[in-house]
Amino acid sequence: MTAFGPSESTHRREWGIGVIGCGRFARFVLESLRPLPGLRLAALASRSTDNxxxxxxxWAEGGQTATPCLYRDADALLADPAVQVVLVMTPPHLHYALALAVISAGRHLFLEKPGGLAPEPLAEVAELAESRGVAATMDFVMRYNPLIRLLRKAVLLGTMGPLERVALENEAHGDLPPEHWLWDAAKSGGLLVEHGVHFFDLVNWLAGPGRAVAAAALPHRAGSTRAPARVLAVAVHGGGAGERVDGVMATYYHAFTRPSGLARTALRLTFQRGFVDLHGWIPERLELDGTLTAAEAEVFASCPGAEPIAWDGGRVRVRITLPDRQELYRAAIRAAFIALLQKAGDPCHRPAVTLADGVNALRLARAATALAAIPSPAPAG
Ligand SMILES: NC(=O)c1ccc[n+]([C@@H]2O[C@H](COP(=O)([O-])OP(=O)(O)OC[C@H]3O[C@@H](n4cnc5c(N)ncnc54)[C@H](OP(=O)(O)O)[C@@H]3O)[C@@H](O)[C@H]2O)c1
Structure with missing residues (x-):
């Protein structure tokens, strides 16, 4: 395999990208990235010609004329010197081995979540990236959502007082067929790993590292899935010496059981002086209700999409609605990818998401999975 040294990765005007695992989400990521200048899709690797x-x-529908090389396996793609950045987009059980191979080949790594099935192998990947001087990040899209970033600012500024409670109700579609890899815990790690890491990471970011204290799991009512389709985890975040929150009680409910068209996600955050409700798994609406000063409320009210502040005595209500959920999603993927390229060009740059964040989210996901007594696969590696 050809290895690229760190010096070659700095200040490029064009990046050759390669994608391993060309399924449903890889296509969405390519659609998201194709408007970015300076990217060339150099290679794709997947087993199926259709994929x-x-x-x-x-990629071509975005107006790009250069055609990528098509490979049947990851090794062939990693031997292609035209590839400098690799996106690993396979099911989770393959993330660890592929991430190691990408870094060992000296390529920068855009790793899909959850980044593997257990925290220790992902920590090993993070160490290798550090020692080889390649950039690596995880695709935790929520950290790049404007409403989440606003919330993070409010937490850091203490706008509504300390954060006390987070409650997630994630009602997702239950239409994946029983043979899908999500329902095979040996491939997905189960719902708390495959999907839960997004939200564990988010609350880790807002409230400090969490520890799982309770969990439960139930099958899909139809009993048609091999892994549980309804899971609930309870975690306590932060509260350690020197942390900015006193301790946050968080509950995470994920149900992949809703009929088509009925999915919804609600995240409520309770602060000492207010409530914030976020709607949508890619958050697209924020509602705030609290006792804020005019200056504090202005931080929210000055956001694009904010309606005029509603005052009721000392009580403030703010509502922010962002248009076009799909474009929000694509923009978050682009932002994550740009952060990776910045890191590749400048080793001192710190992207908003590191593999260490992935390790922490996976640690919480695995601990909750164990508490729910969902059989966990042996860690890879
Ligand atoms: N960040 C986000 O918001 C987000 C959203 C959705 C999904 N994801 C993540 O993206 C990754 C891919 O998910 P997806 O929904 O795109 O899955 P998918 O549609 O099943 O695509 C994965 C592709 O990987 C390839 N593959 C290689 N080896 C495989 C194997 N042993 N078993 C199954 N597939 C194999 C398959 O293509 P070939 O058959 O052609 O090899 C498959 O189409 C997962 O890690 C998922 O968690 C992230």
């Missing part, structure tokens, strides 16, 4: 051709088509 390879569909991914190449998505």
């Amino acid at each position: 390879l051709e569909a991914a190449a088509r998505v």
Whole structure:
């Protein structure tokens, strides 16, 4: 395999990207990235010709004329000197081995979540990236959502007093067929790992590292899935010496059981002096109700999409609605990818998401999975 030294990765005007695992989400990521200047889709690797051709088509539909090389396996893609940045987009059980291979080949790594099935192998990947001087990040899209960033600012500024409670109700569609890899815990790690890491990471970011204290799991009512389709985890975040919150009680409910068109996600955050409700798994609406000063409320009210502040005595209500959920999603993926390229060009740059964040989210996910007595696969590696 050809290895790229760190010096070669700085200040490039064009990046050759390669994608391993050209399924549903890889196509969405390519659609998200194709407007970025300075990117060339150099190579795709997938076992199926249909998947390879569909991914190449998505890129071409953006007006790109250069056609990518198509490979049947990851090793062939990693031997292609035109590839400098690799996106690992396979199911989770393959993330660890592929991430190690990408870094060992000296390529920068855009790793899909959850980044593997257990924290220790991902920590090993993070150490290798550090020692090889390659950039690596995880695709935790929520950290790049404007409403989440606003909330993070409010937490850091103490705008509504300390954060006390987070409650997630994530009602997702239950239409994946029983043979899908999500329902095979040996491939997905189960719902708390495959999907839960997004939200564990988010609350880790807002409230400090969490520890799982209770969990439960139930099958889909129809009993058609191999892994539980309804899971609930309870965690306590922060509260350690020197941390900015006193301790936050968080509950995480994920149900992949809703009929088509009925999915909804609500995240409520309770602060000492207010409530914030976020709507949508890619948050697209924020509602705040609290006792804030005019200056504090202005931080929210000055956001694009904010309606005029509603005052009721000392009580403030703010509502912010962002248009176009899909574009919000694509923009978050672009922002995560740009952060990776910045790190690749400048080793001192710190992206908003590191592999260490992935390790912490996976640690919480695995601990909750164990408490729910969901059988966990043996860690890879
Ligand atoms: N960050 C986010 O918001 C987000 C959202 C959705 C999904 N994801 C993540 O993206 C990754 C891919 O999810 P997806 O929904 O795109 O899955 P998918 O549609 O099943 O695509 C994964 C592709 O990987 C390839 N693959 C290689 N080896 C495989 C194997 N042993 N078993 C199954 N597939 C294999 C398959 O293509 P070939 O058959 O052609 O090899 C498959 O189409 C997962 O890690 C998922 O958690 C992230």
